[in-house]
Amino acid sequence: MRRYLFLLFLPLIVWGAAEDGRAADANATAFSDSSLRPGRTDTVVVKGAVLQGQVTGLTSQYLSFSLIYGRGSIEIAYEDIDSLSTEHAYHIFYKGRETVGRIGGLYDHRWLVIEKAGKKELIDVEEIDRFILSVQDDDSFTNKLHNLIPFWSGNLDLGIEIDQGGVNKRKLDISGRFEYHRQLDRAVVYGSRELDTQEVNSTSGWQETKDEYLVNLEGNHFLTREHREHLFLIVGLERDAIREIQLRSYPAGGAGYKWTPTENFWLMLQLGVGGVFNNYMTYGREYYWAAYTGAESYYTFLYGIVLRSRLFYMPSVGHSRQSWLFRFSASLTFPLSNLFALKFTLKDVADNNPSPDIGNNKITTTFALSFTF
DSSP, X not given: OHHHHHHHTHHHHHHHHHHHHHHHTTTSOOOSOOSSOSSOOEEEEETTEEEEEEEEEEOSSEEEEEETTSSXXXXXXXXXXXXXXXXXXXXXXXXXXXXXXXXXXXXXXXXXXXXXXXXXXXXXXGXXXXXXXXXXXXXXXXHHHHHHSTTEEEXXXXXXXXXXXXXXXXXXXXXXXXXXXXXXXXXEEEEEEEEEEEEEETXXXXXXXXXXXXEEXXXXXXXXXXXXXXXXXEEEEEEEGGGTEEEEEEEEEEEEEEEEEETXXXXXXXXXXXXXXXXXXXXXXXXXXXXXXXXXXXXXXXXXXXXXXXXXXXXXXXXXXXXEEEEEEEEEEEEXXXXXXXXXXXXXXXXXXXXXXXXXXXXXXXXXXXXXX
């Protein structure tokens, strides 16, 4: 299990090394190859220093700003901003309402002054649910999708393999992760379907060598606008015919903490209690109460490469025999465009399956084409 904890905290190690490197290069010449599209320019004055670029995000604590002379973005606290104005128009969702306009100022380090059609509107930064570049400034399909479904993000992955040789095989792996995040509430839906078949012979036809699915639902309610302390509820459903699991469910709930030192990295830790309900095809049923320990991390490297990892461990409590569930997954996503990416995924499944000939542990790796939004 230690090796998976190391992978989970790998983004933290990388982030720390990157921070050291950035400090050492603080006096280096600014980058000249900006990742921003040429054209309109936003301006922010921070403690007398004039910065030009584009506003890329807003939270209740800070503003994210990408510079015209470098890649990446910086976080600027509102109390440090002397003035703010944009040539870009933004689509802003707040308090169940929405508006599109340019930012004409920041009043009292808290209120955005939105200008549209010759009128001005004040919006409290703490009430903003979503902040997106408007379609009139970016008419790409991805940005149109973000404007249409502003609180949703996710990916749909497809992996197909056909082997023609001594043994003919067909493999299909479909998975998806969809996240809804609005104000203090977050919901994540994850599902996967894996089906492998191989040809036995010309007369017997094809035989299934893998038949499994997974559905995971998670809900978080954050207790503050900083999105740190939160309550969570998780429900997992699994089937694995080859390992004799007809249906397994494992609900759990508790409290957690999300640490977000930068917009490129976050780490979430959770503790709680739950239960595991197993319906086996041959070995009957098994139910037990369990403790829950979970963790999830996210890190974005240069060029949009994303490392995401998650694990949880549910050991039995007061059960007649020692039982447990352990799940670990890590994925590395390499973007090809705004919509498509290549994804490499590693999964480890461990539990005390009652069938001795099947074993308690399996590790799978998958390469897939991912549609992201």
